[in-house]
Amino acid sequence: MIFDARPPEPPGWQRHFVPSARYWMRTEVHVHALAVSASVLLSFFPFLIVMISLCRYGFRWPAAVNAIYLALNDFFPGELGGFIRRNLVAVIESRGPMQITSILLLLVTANGIFEPLEVALNGVWGVRENRSYLKNQLLSLGLIFLCGGLALLSFILTALNQEYLGRSLGFTARVPLWINLAFFKFAAIPVSIFALFLVYWLLPNRRVPPVRVAPVAILVGLGIELLKYINLLMWPFLKEKLQREYGPFYISVTIVIFSFIASMIVLTGAEWAARHNPVE
Numbered sequence: 291m292i293f294d295a296r297p298p299e300p301p302g303w304q305r306h307f308v309p310s311a312r313y314w315m316r317t318e319v320h321v322h323a324l325a326v327s328a329s330v331l332l333s334f335f336p337f338l339i340v341m342i343s344l345c346r347y348g349f350r351w352p353a354a355v356n357a358i359y360l361a362l363n364d365f366f367p368g369e370l371g372g373f374i375r376r377n378l379v380a381v382i383e384s385r386g387p388m389q390i391t392s393i394l395l396l397l398v399t400a401n402g403i404f405e406p407l408e409v410a411l412n413g414v415w416g417v418r419e420n421r422s423y424l425k426n427q428l429l430s431l432g433l434i435f436l437c438g439g440l441a442l443l444s445f446i447l448t449a450l451n452q453e454y455l456g457r458s459l460g461f462t463a464r465v466p467l468w469i470n471l472a473f474f475k476f477a478a479i480p481v482s483i484f485a486l487f488l489v490y491w492l493l494p495n496r497r498v499p500p501v502r503v504a505p506v507a508i509l510v511g512l513g514i515e516l517l518k519y520i521n522l523l524m525w526p527f528l529k530e531k532l533q534r535e536y537g538p539f540y541i542s543v544t545i546v547i548f549s550f551i552a553s554m555i556v557l558t559g560a561e562w563a564a565r566h567n568p569v570e
Contacts, residue, residue, distance in 0.1 A: 313561045314554060322410040323557060327549035329402035334545055335378075336396040338362070341442065342382055343392070345449075357448035361478065365518060365548075367525050370541060397434065404430035404493060407556075411494040414560045421495050429492065436488055440481045447477035475515075483511035490560060503563050510559035514552050521548060 313319060338358065345354035363371040405426055412420055421429065490503035521528075532540035 309565060310558050310562055313558060318413070319410065319554070319557055322406040323550050323553035325406035326403055326553040327546045329399055329406075330549040330553075331542055331545050333396055333399035333403065336392040336399065337438070338374075338378055339382060339392040340396055341438075341445065342378060344442070345445065346382070351449060353449035354445050357445040360448060361445065364475075366544070367522050370525075370529070370544065373541065397431065400434045401427055401430040404433055404489075407489065408493050408495065410557050411490070411560050412496075414557070414564045415494045415496055415498065416564070417495045419495065433488065433492065437485045440485050444478040444481045479511060479515055482514065483507050486511050486556065486559075489556075490563065503560075506559045506563040510556055513555050513559075517548070517551060517555065 342355055342358055345351050345358065359375055362375060365371075366374060408426055408429075409420055412418075420426070484507075487500070487504055487507035490507055491498055491500050528544070529540070532543055536543045
């Protein structure tokens with residue numbers, strides 16, 4: 291009789307998720323996610339100022355501005371979204387159409403998002419050498435314009451919905467909020483997934499076959515969308531705790547926490563893709 295000394299294989303869910311859980315516990319993963327979330331915080335308001343100024347003063351399109359505020363309320367519920375919106379309106383109206391400082395800040399701080407992301411993705415795919423600083427900055431600049439253009443596209447599609455869909459459905463006043471929100475989701479989720487695909491595909495310092503990261507980009511995009519709903523459900527409890535602990539800084543802390551969790555999801559998706567689809 292022959293005995294097999296090999297240990298039994300773990301159940302399927304363990305083979306898929308236990309290595310990802312171990313990856314979450316690695317110190318460098320938390321360092322990279324914290325670096326990304328800090329850069330998101332620094333680039334968040336300049337990004338909104340640039341987008342709103344472009345739609346308001348460049349395109350002269352109020353519906354596109356309203357679409358940006360709709361997206362803002364989708365991420366930040368209730369009073370928090372209203373507070374951010376009031377301050378954005380005050381800043382934009384006081385500074386006028388020329389937002390050169392915001393553009394420069396956006397370019398500098400958004401580049402900081404892609405630096406730790408490249409290092410993390412290189413580690414996931416087994417790349418030992420990162421790009422030079424100059425090459426990283428050039429690639430990051432290209433991704434900034436690509437991702438910013440995709441975000442602007444989702445705002446434009448939502449604005450078109452507000453103007454033309456309302457007319458076709460016979461709404462003489464404003465289109466109901468639920469229709470705008472549904473169309474924004476319809477436009478924004480595929481755009482977010484495509485932006486994640488570009489990051490997974492282009493940012494590692496090696497050739498990654500697109501077919502190996504496309505499914506993960508879809509799953510991660512849907513996971514981040516689910517994270518927004520979890521945030522909406524937990525927000526009343528979180529708001530009370532954050533205001534008690536951080537006072538007037540609770541808005542910044544909220545952005546950092548949400549960005550940190552989203553970054554961990556993005557990095558875990560990359561780890562899962564590299565583990566199941568190794569590149570020779």
